Amino acid sequence: MEMKGNTLAIVLLVVGLVVGAGAGYMLKPSGTTEDGGDGTGTVEYVTPLEGATVQVGYISSTTVGLETTTPLVEEIMTPDYNEYLELLGYDIEFEYLIDDATGQAAVHLEKVQGFKSMDINVFIGGQWSSQAQAALSYCNDNDMLMWSNSATSPLLAIADDNLYRMCPTDLVQAPAISAMIHSMGIEAIVLIYRGDAWADGIVNYFEPAYTEKGGVVLEKIRYAGESTEFSNYLQTAENIVSDAVAEYGEGKVGVELIAFSEFVTMISQAQDFETIYSLPWFGSDGTVLTQQAIDDAPTQADHLKIYSTYAAPAESELFTNLYNRYYSLVNQPFGYYSACSYDIGWVLTKTITESQSLDAVDLVPLQKPAAFTQWGASGWNRLNEDGDRYASNYQIWGYGDLGEGVQNVVYGMYDSTADIVTWDTEALGFTPSG
Numbered sequence: 001m002e003m004k005g006n007t008l009a010i011v012l013l014v015v016g017l018v019v020g021a022g023a024g025y026m027l028k029p030s031g032t033t034e035d036g037g038d039g040t041g042t043v044e045y046v047t048p049l050e051g052a053t054v055q056v057g058y059i060s061s062t063t064v065g066l067e068t069t070t071p072l073v074e075e076i077m078t079p080d081y082n083e084y085l086e087l088l089g090y091d092i093e094f095e096y097l098i099d100d101a102t103g104q105a106a107v108h109l110e111k112v113q114g115f116k117s118m119d120i121n122v123f124i125g126g127q128w129s130s131q132a133q134a135a136l137s138y139c140n141d142n143d144m145l146m147w148s149n150s151a152t153s154p155l156l157a158i159a160d161d162n163l164y165r166m167c168p169t170d171l172v173q174a175p176a177i178s179a180m181i182h183s184m185g186i187e188a189i190v191l192i193y194r195g196d197a198w199a200d201g202i203v204n205y206f207e208p209a210y211t212e213k214g215g216v217v218l219e220k221i222r223y224a225g226e227s228t229e230f231s232n233y234l235q236t237a238e239n240i241v242s243d244a245v246a247e248y249g250e251g252k253v254g255v256e257l258i259a260f261s262e263f264v265t266m267i268s269q270a271q272d273f274e275t276i277y278s279l280p281w282f283g284s285d286g287t288v289l290t291q292q293a294i295d296d297a298p299t300q301a302d303h304l305k306i307y308s309t310y311a312a313p314a315e316s317e318l319f320t321n322l323y324n325r326y327y328s329l330v331n332q333p334f335g336y337y338s339a340c341s342y343d344i345g346w347v348l349t350k351t352i353t354e355s356q357s358l359d360a361v362d363l364v365p366l367q368k369p370a371a372f373t374q375w376g377a378s379g380w381n382r383l384n385e386d387g388d389r390y391a392s393n394y395q396i397w398g399y400g401d402l403g404e405g406v407q408n409v410v411y412g413m414y415d416s417t418a419d420i421v422t423w424d425t426e427a428l429g430f431t432p433s434g
Contacts, residue, residue: 048356051091056348057115057123058096061131062103064261064292071329073098076322077342081349094349101125105134116142121360122352124344126163129153129198136163145360145367147348149340152285153201157386162360164367164387166340166378168311173284174205176309176394176414177256178213181282183421185433186254188216188244190237193258194225202258202284218244230266238273245275251433254280257287257306264293267300283308288397289335289408298406301399307411309394311336314379322377333408336378343376391416402427
């Protein structure tokens, strides 16, 4: 074939993937050229997303959550990803569109559908298990990729779906809660929990784990997730624990609370019930790092402590750096689930850039391999066969005044491998009898 002209422009679409231990090639930044090799001209590399603003969705679980979500996404996550791409020479910019599920699973689904109508097929959301569950079928049927940083229900552990979770499931947290309560010497508890997929999942695994250790679940009190008045539930618990304290003795009866931010209202009302307010209270990841408790019910939070399990990040300079940046923005601790959001963003940045695609069909197969090779702010991001994070250890958080006002306090640690709880007796002010 006769070649005309002094320059031959050849456009190549190059996709470099790294799968498992195999090697691949990162895309060459757009607009670069090199010698074609035959003396006739140059080869120009162009990427399909050249000059694009890549839009990714982000759905906050609640309106209150926006207060910390927005600074995290807009002032930490997005700038970090775009700086990385700029250093590589890519003319690509990531933009996160933030929305709010207002604490409702149905609203979350509406927001997902809204993203689809905008041709946004990739998003971080489903932060509550009920919200993830409500949107999962739609995502599967409409080729959308949903990443969650905090939905922990075992009911969502499904292979080959379009939901990936950077957090471990409650198959691990439930035994951690059991060990925490047992190590405090508590022999019997009243279980108060919200009526949704997330809390039901914890209860289903917590109860057998606790009874296996010899504990007794005196009563399970399930309340509607939209409840704002808890006096009737608390009165039921009061009647039960009054008899239980007489039977088991002081310091042997407690309350396990599986709730979200509505617990702030509950503990405010609990002070009107003498016996239950005098007992040790325990929680889960839904009751930690809640600024509303410190702002609206500091006396009650300090009094009850609400010792709660929360997945522990791996100690690293990266986590410490992010903690300091985040705290300077919102004056709150940088927690595990925030670290998970940050890590998800990196997985998406790399897989979208390397595949040069915003199509979930292309991206879904890349998520596990990319996570497997990434050590992030939350630790090793390896996922299991269901696309969920492998098990981790758990910190035990609570509320307390250590001399500088009521604040979030780490009271202990649960080792998931050894099934052992280690308490910080100095922070507690006593040594647990268990």
